[in-house]
Amino acid sequence: MVDVLGGRRLVTCDGAWVEAEAALQNKVVGLYFAAGRCAPSRDFTPLLCDFYAELVDEARPPAPFEVVFVSVDGSAQEMLAFMRELHGAWLALPFHDPYRHELRTRYRVTATPRLLILQPSGEVITDKGRRQIRERGPACFRNWAEAADIFQNFSGQSISNLLSENNGTGCCFYGCLRPLVLQQQNVLTAEKQAESPVIRR
Structure with a gap:
């Protein structure tokens, strides 16, 4: 996310500050443009909250997914009230950061709510x-993760951890992404074998 949010600070739902680059590394990111005064935003936000909770809060290991709220509210007070009332435990661009307006222009956001799904590169x-x-629920995350190729920077050990820490029961992330994890593990194994010297006897 260096091209989009690199060098910026984001705020958590608890008011803590985090560096965007570290918080979003190797994750699929949802840029969520919404406003508390907007009825469709208030209608969709609880659904997004459930989606996020199932993928991130409840799954073990959590899915490599993060939401960044880009407020279209009229004031910082409205933004804070909206977040406290309906939002999940995701991140937000501070209201006072003028970059909010640049993002709306860059992605041609003319109506809310709007949820853009981005690769780690920002594409x-x-x-x-x-x-x-709305149509597919958490199952759509597998397509996003595959398009983002989020496992390309994972080490063999971290992938092994994903496979061993959860058996897939009741875990949406694991159920959706296990085939991708296995595929990447096979790629890493093949690469390692190709690099190993052949010992002739």
């Missing part, structure tokens, strides 16, 4: 995140 996977969540 758009889909601008129809809201519709896909």
